[in-house]
Amino acid sequence: MTSDETRRTIARLLRQSQAHTGLARALEGFPVEQAGCHVEGHPHTAWELLEHLRVCAEDLVSYVRDEGYAAPDWPADYWPRSDAPAAPGDWAESARRFTEATEAMAALVEEPGRDLHAPVPTAEGDDHHLLRAALVLLDHNGYHAGQLVALRRALGAWGE
Numbered sequence: 001m002t003s004d005e006t007r008r009t010i011a012r013l014l015r016q017s018q019a020h021t022g023l024a025r026a027l028e029g030f031p032v033e034q035a036g037c038h039v040e041g042h043p044h045t046a047w048e049l050l051e052h053l054r055v056c057a058e059d060l061v062s063y064v065r066d067e068g069y070a071a072p073d074w075p076a077d078y079w080p081r082s083d084a085p086a087a088p089g090d091w092a093e094s095a096r097r098f099t100e101a102t103e104a105m106a107a108l109v110e111e112p113g114r115d116l117h118a119p120v121p122t123a124e125g126d127d128h129h130l131l132r133a134a135l136v137l138l139d140h141n142g143y144h145a146g147q148l149v150a151l152r153r154a155l156g157a158w159g160e
Contacts, residue, residue: 004112006116007110008110010106010131010138011106011107011109011110012106014105014109014134014137014138014141015106017142017145020142020145021145021149023053023144023145026145026148026149027050027095027148030091030152031155031157032085032091034046034155034157035047035085035091036082036083037155038083039151039155041154042147042150042151044147044151045083045084045151046155047083047084047085047094048079048080048083049148049151050091050098051079051080051094052079052080053140053141054094054095054101055077055079056137056140057098057102057105057137058101059071059072059078060101060105060136061101061104061105061108064105064108064120064130064133065108066122069120070122102137102141105133105134105137106134108130108134109130109131109134114130116130117129118130120133
């Protein structure tokens with residue numbers, strides 16, 4: 001596989017799951033009025049999951065791009081402080097920003113002149129490069145997509 005093929009494959013996977021239900025489908029048509037509902041056996045509300053996904057995606061993009069990157073405090077800064085959106089448009093805004101951050105990562109991966117294996121500006125190690133960050137984002141998104149689908153099923157808000 002050439003570097004260009006690798007880039008296209010990873011970017012395509014970031015944009016849309018090629019295996020199971022991806023985040024786009026897990027979020028599609030989510031009943032926003034249930035975004036803050038707690039369900040026994042599920043550690044997070046849908047809002048907490050979406051906001052966490054957004055924050056992490058934006059953070060990974062910043063980690064890859066920004067010379068002056070400083071990591072937020074874990075876990076406090078990676079999870080929302082409330083279990084539900086504060087305003088009616090917050091869900092859509094968070095989903096939009098999450099999608100934009102994921103697209104930004106895909107675009108970085110597709111940039112032909114960008115070395116996939118060059119350490120990011122504030123790398124914590126030689127293996128902290130764009131390829132690793134993109135794969136971490138894919139892995140993270142897939143994990144939480146599963147949680148969202150399970151939560152939707154428990155809420156009775158998932159149609160097969």
